[in-house]
Amino acid sequence: MTSDALPHEVRDVVGIGFGPSNLALAIAVHEHNRRHPERAVDALFLERQAGFGWHRGMLIDDATMQVSFLKDLVTMRDPASDFSFLCYLRDRDRLAEFINHKTMFPLRTEFHDYFEWAAGRVEDLVRYGAEVVSVRPVEVDGEVAHFDVAAKDAEGRISTVRARNVVIATGLKPKLPADAVPSERVWHNIELMHRVERLAGTDPHRVLVVGSGQSGAETVAELHSVLPRAQVCAVFARYGYAPADDSPFANRIFDPRAVDHFHGASAEVKQMLLDYHRNTNYSVVDMDLIEELYRREYREKVTGRKRLDIRNASRVTYTRETDEAVYVTVEFLPTGETEVLECDAVVYATGFQTPDLFDLLGRAAAVCERDAAGNPLIGRDYRVRTGGNVTAGVYLQGAEHSHGLTATLLSTTAVRVGEILDSILRGGPVEAPVEQRGAERRVAVTQ
Numbered sequence: 001m002t003s004d005a006l007p008h009e010v011r012d013v014v015g016i017g018f019g020p021s022n023l024a025l026a027i028a029v030h031e032h033n034r035r036h037p038e039r040a041v042d043a044l045f046l047e048r049q050a051g052f053g054w055h056r057g058m059l060i061d062d063a064t065m066q067v068s069f070l071k072d073l074v075t076m077r078d079p080a081s082d083f084s085f086l087c088y089l090r091d092r093d094r095l096a097e098f099i100n101h102k103t104m105f106p107l108r109t110e111f112h113d114y115f116e117w118a119a120g121r122v123e124d125l126v127r128y129g130a131e132v133v134s135v136r137p138v139e140v141d142g143e144v145a146h147f148d149v150a151a152k153d154a155e156g157r158i159s160t161v162r163a164r165n166v167v168i169a170t171g172l173k174p175k176l177p178a179d180a181v182p183s184e185r186v187w188h189n190i191e192l193m194h195r196v197e198r199l200a201g202t203d204p205h206r207v208l209v210v211g212s213g214q215s216g217a218e219t220v221a222e223l224h225s226v227l228p229r230a231q232v233c234a235v236f237a238r239y240g241y242a243p244a245d246d247s248p249f250a251n252r253i254f255d256p257r258a259v260d261h262f263h264g265a266s267a268e269v270k271q272m273l274l275d276y277h278r279n280t281n282y283s284v285v286d287m288d289l290i291e292e293l294y295r296r297e298y299r300e301k302v303t304g305r306k307r308l309d310i311r312n313a314s315r316v317t318y319t320r321e322t323d324e325a326v327y328v329t330v331e332f333l334p335t336g337e338t339e340v341l342e343c344d345a346v347v348y349a350t351g352f353q354t355p356d357l358f359d360l361l362g363r364a365a366a367v368c369e370r371d372a373a374g375n376p377l378i379g380r381d382y383r384v385r386t387g388g389n390v391t392a393g394v395y396l397q398g399a400e401h402s403h404g405l406t407a408t409l410l411s412t413t414a415v416r417v418g419e420i421l422d423s424i425l426r427g428g429p430v431e432a433p434v435e436q437r438g439a440e441r442r443v444a445v446t447q
Contacts, residue, residue, distance in 0.1 A: 009044070009161045009162060010042075010146070010162045010163070010164070011042050011043060011044050011161055011162070011163050011164070012041045012042045012043060012163075012164050012165060012424065013025075013029065013041060013042070013043040013044070013163065013164070013165045013166075013167060013424060014043070014044055014045075014046065014147075014149045014161050014163035014165070014166050014167070015043065015044070015045035015046065015166075015167045015168075015169065016045075016046055016132045016135075016149070016166060016167070016168045016169070016170060016360070017045075017046075017047060017168065017169045017170040017171060018045045018046070018047035018049075018052065018119070018126055018128075018169075019054055019169060019170075019171045020054060020073065020115060020410060020413060021169035021171075021397040021398070021413055021416070021417070022045050022167060022169040022397070023052070023073060023115060023118060023119055023122070024073040024074070024413045024414055024416075024417045025043075025045075025167060025169070025397075025417040025420060025421065026043065026045055026119075026122045026125045026126065027073055027074060027081075027083045027118060027121075027122060027417075028074075028077070028417045028418055028421045029041050029043045029125065029421060030121075030122050030125065031078070031081065031083075032421060032425075039425070041421070041424065041425070043125055044125060044126075044127060044161060045125055045126045045127070046126075046127050046130040046131075046132055046149065046151045046161075047126060047127070047128050047129075047130060048129070048130065048131035048132070049128060049129075050128055050129050050154075051128055052115060052116050052119040052120075052128075054112055054115055055190060056112075056193065056194070057189075057190045057191045057192050057193045057194045057195075058108070058189065058190055058192060058193065058215065058218075059108055059109050059112055059193055060108065060192070060193065060218055060222050061107075061109060062107070063107070063108045063109075063218055064103075064105045064106065064107055064108060064286075065105045065106055065107075065108055065111050066105070066214065066244070066246075066286065067105070067409070067410050067411060068104045068105065069085045069086075069104060069105070069106050069111070070085075070104070071410050071411050071412075071413070071414070072084055072085040072114070072410075072414065073085075073115070073118055073413065073414055074414050075414060076256065076412065076414040076415050077414040077415050077417070077418040078414075078418075083118050083121070085106070085111075085114050088113075088114045088117050088118070091117065092113075092117075127151070129153050129154050130151035130152070130153060130159075131151060131152045131153075132149060132150070132151045132360070133150050133151065133152050133158070134148075134149075134150045134362050134363070135147050135148070135149050135150075135166060135360070135361045135362055135363070135364040136148045136150070136362070136363050136364060137363065137364050137366070137367050137390070137392070138162065138392075139389075142389055143389050143390075143391060144367055144386075144387075144389060144390040144391065144392055145164070145391045145392050146162050146163060146164060146392050147162070147163050147166050147364055147392055147394075148160050148161070148162050148163075149161050149162075149163055149166060163392070164392055164393070165392065165393035165394075165395065165424050166364075166392075166393070166394050166395070167395040167396075167397065167420060168357065168360065168361075168394070168395065168396050168397065168398075169396075169397035169398060170355055170360065170398075171398070171408075172352035172353060172354060172355075172398070172408060173352060173353060173354075173355055174188040174190050174352055175188075175350055175351050175352055175353040176188060176348050176350060177210075177316075177348065177350060179319070180319070180348055181321070183321060185321060185325075185326050185343075185344065185345050185346065186319070186321065186326060186345070186346045186348070187345075187346075187347060187348070188347070188348050188349075188350070189209075189211070189215050189216070189219045189347050189348065189349040192219055192222065192347070195345075196222065196223070196226055199227070199344075199345055200226055200227055202344065203229060203230075204227060204230045204344035204345060205229075205230060205231065205342075205344055206230060206231045206232075206233060206341065206342065206343050206344060207223050207227065207230055207231075207232050207233070207343060207344060207345045207346075207347065208233045208234075208235060208316075208326075208328055208341060208343045208345070208346045208347070209223065209232065209233070209234050209235070209346075209347045209349055210235050210236070210316055210346065210347070210348050210349060210350060211236060211348065211349030211350050211351070212236035212237070212238045212241060212242070212283050212285075213282065213283045213284060213285065213349065213351065214244070214284065214285050214286065214289070215349045215351075216234065216236065216285075216349030217234075217241055217285040217289050217290070217293060218289065219347055219349050220232055220234045220293065220308070221289065221292065221293060221296075223347075224296065224307065224308055230307065230344075231306075231307050231308075231309055232307060232308055232309065233309040233311060233341060233343070234308075234309070234310050234311060235311045235314050235315065235316055235330055236311075236312060236314070237313065237314065237315050237333065238283075238312060238313070239312050239313050240290075240312055241285045241289075241290045241293070242279065242283065242284050242285065243284060243285060243286070243287045243290060244279065244280060244281070244284035244285060244286055244287070245277075245279045245280050245284070246280065246286075250277065250280055251280070253273070253277045253280060253404070253405055253406075254280070254405065254406050254409070254411035254412065255412075256412050256415045258404060258406070259380075259403050259404055259406060259412060259416075260380070262403060262404035263380050263402060263403055263404070264380075270401070270404075273404065274400070274404070274405065277405060280405065281405055281409065282351070283351075293308070293310075296308050297310060311330055311332075313332060313333045313334055314330050314331060314332050314333060315330070315331055315333060316328055316329065316330055316331075317329045317330070317331045317338065319346065325342045325343060325344060326342075326343045326344075326345070326346050327340055327341070327342055327343070328340070328341045328343055328346060329341075354398055354399075354400065354408065357376050357384075357396060358376070361394070364394070367386045367387055367390045367394075368384050368385070368386055368394060369384075369385040369386060369387070373401075375399075375401050375402070376396065376399065376402075377402075378396055378399050378402040378403070380419075381395075381419055381420065381422070381423035381428075382395045382396055382397065382399070382403070382416065382419065382420050382423070383395050383420075383423055383428060384396055391427075391428075393423070393424065393428055395420050395423070395424075397413075397416065397417075397420070
């Protein structure tokens with residue numbers, strides 16, 4: 001079907017993106033349909049990748065999850081679900097061995113295999129190799145009851161699906177400093193495992209890693225292990241890697257009830273909570289990894305062969321790439337002293353950012369309401385607020401500004417998708433939010 005043809009498919013739900021969040025939603029839909037065939041939800045998920053994949057470039061062999069296996073795709077919503085991590089282990093014949101392992105934090109590679117196992121069981125709900133290029137509201141007699149979602153396949157052909165509800169879960173995208181120019185020698189750490197073998201083949205002299213968070217420390221540790229002849233230089237502004245706060249009380253910020261508290265709070269309180277608890281997730285490192293890197297650095301001081309070069313309280317001020325190397329100017333902040341380092345590669349472990357919802361929605365953005373900061377207004381049920389003449393739903397997974405730290409994390413994913421599905425089944429919010437009542441406006445859509 002071309003983009004000019006009328007869509008022949010009308011779905012109750014079209015999901016954009018098929019990472020862990022929309023995978024969890026697909027499972028919730030599958031289980032609902034299995035239990036209530038008389039009220040089955042017709043869903044289709046569109047994913048631009050050729051198959052399921054979740055940050056494959058960061059699947060370091062010995063890296064572990066930073067979240068309990070109990071916060072898998074289903075358990076917090078339905079502990080009896082056969083899509084749980086424990087059921088996966090039983091299916092893989094590793095349940096007893098995992099129990100004997102006495103850990104709550106599986107290998108990241110194992111959890112990815114769990115995701116793939118789950119995705120394979122709902123593959124009838126997914127269309128891979130389908131990159132969404134536009135979302136268009138369909139207005140009939142003044143009412144917007146559907147969206148037309150157009151997706152491009154690998155050959156460039158466009159197909160369109162008409163949806164009563166759209167659920168967006170495109171995940172995060174890599175964030176680089178404004179002056180960083182990606183190249184064969186300069187890249188984000190999300191590409192680590194795709195690049196490391198080729199990098200090792202060049203027998204590099206020095207590799208520099210920028211960033212003080214978990215991914216930065218993991219990248220430093222991995223490169224230091226697999227490049228036995230190279231110096232690995234870590235540059236960050238902190239005086240040392242900061243440990244993540246995973247204490248029991250602090251972890252309550254990831255409880256489902258914390259989402260209720262956060263969503264109902266004032267803008268000032270929301271910002272306060274985000275600031276107070278950033279050290280549970282952002283720019284922090286697991287303590288065992290911090291201690292391992294310190295052991296390596298100290299051991300090299302003892303042996304006199306220094307390969308791990310920790311440049312703390314420092315920042316990169318300038319980079320210049322030539323055909324032979326990348327020349328990086330590093331400033332030591334306490335004194336202002338600078339040094340130019342010749343590097344074979346520069347890896348930026350500088351985090352991720354949320355894609356702009358309105359860029360993705362395109363013309364459909366016109367029906368969505370925004371707050372004073374330009375962010376989408378989102379109800380407690382994750383439904384984006386729209387004009388009074390819009391009955392079609394737009395749901396967003398990943399809105400930290402409205403639902404708190406867990407919005408982009410696995411912690412409440414199972415519960416979140418259950419709430420989204422409940423909202424879709426009842427046709428949206430039970431009633432308009434207090435600040436919206438009596439002030440609903442019609443949105444004119446240009447066809």
